[in-house]
Amino acid sequence: MPRPLLPDRRRRILAAAQQLLLDKGWPATTVSAIAARAGIGKGAVYLEFPDKPAILAAVLHDRMRQLSAQVHTRVVETSDLVDLPAVYRFGVEALLADPVMCALYTGDQNVLGDYVHTVTDDRYLQRQDWLGDYIARLQDFGVIDATIPADTITQVLSVFTVGLVHAPGTLGATSAEMLSAAVGLFADLVGRGLATGLPTDPEAARAAQLELLGRLETQLDPQEPP
Template sequence: MAAPDAPEPRVGRVLDSAAELLVRWGYQRVTIEDVARDAGIGKGTVYLHFRSKDALFLTVLMRVHRQIVERMADRMAADPQEVLPSRTMRSLYEELMAEPVARRLYLGDPEVLGRLAHEATDTLGELSVRRMRAVEEHMRLLADGGCLRPGLDPDSALYAFAAISTGFLAVDGLSDTLPQLDAEARADLLQRTIAAAIEVPDPPAAALERVAPGIAQRYRDLLVHLDHEWRRRVR
């Protein structure tokens, strides 16, 4: 599925500049003029595509989410092992550690987003609900395939998965008070912790191959919602 900005490179350039400036200066300080200057175009050209500053930066957030979700679905379609929660989260963690823009925007850094976090509540709140439904279906399909630990229902698996993942992402901000581990070591630890908590040892390959297309499709369905929200804001 092609991203909605593919036909218009200028829009992509504006969003690239807006994302970089948002992380560098924070929402309150960045202006449309700053974005236009960084993108090498006129301020009026930015307003040809985005009705307001809020619309521009909400689109930045949606593009980050879209790119992450699409790559995740692609990995699942290419390798059924990627639907294992431990592998899903390891890949996402590595992606966020390698890309500071995606990491800070995806995690909703309040110092960066400022008032935008409040303005985005409806749009991103709806996205969060839809994303959680996709993860719920992800766990249900794994349970149906016999890939979750015996006696662990999908709701409990989801709770454990969310708690472990959120904890690992949050604790990175406390790294000065914790043992220093490099990114690969942290990713290894995250993967092993999730696997030990919710997955059967050596999940059957045949079961993963059977459920992977359905799980990948649940995340691709999110792209349809994101594209709809995108087109509401980009002219």
């Protein structure tokens, strides 16, 4: 008879992979070690993931979902409309508190090896549509300067975000403090450049903001790469 499926097999594999990632670094982590830490056979790992890079992609994706949920929670717990600089700061604070995501954005090769050099696809550009819609809606509500095309604003924000991921591979590793300062400065500059004063409809603007974060969490499906 076929062996029964192990409950939460995928979750156990990702938890084990993340632990080894932080304990030993990804270059020194093997699929066999992940299987042993998860308490399953090596073959069972390959039933969930085709190879080791797919495991890392899933780990990073899972952390991204958790980070998004934390930002969403902070925005929901704030009674007023949260401006763009504050949202950026919420995000970087959550990122710096997560050792895996911090390693990704600071280019820590001791943890992730040469991962930032190997990402050549468009996974970080696949979710611009909802961001453009959100910006356009905030312009309608008078929160963001409507004279600047929404797609131009989206491009600027996306370039900065993608640049955070790829900068370590080009410029070398940075520190959490430097990353926090850079994000804070960028958020402040963007906020000043796009601000219009009070929105014409604060409640509608806040509803649009919460919808953005809700859509992001929905689109970060557990089966997709980060």
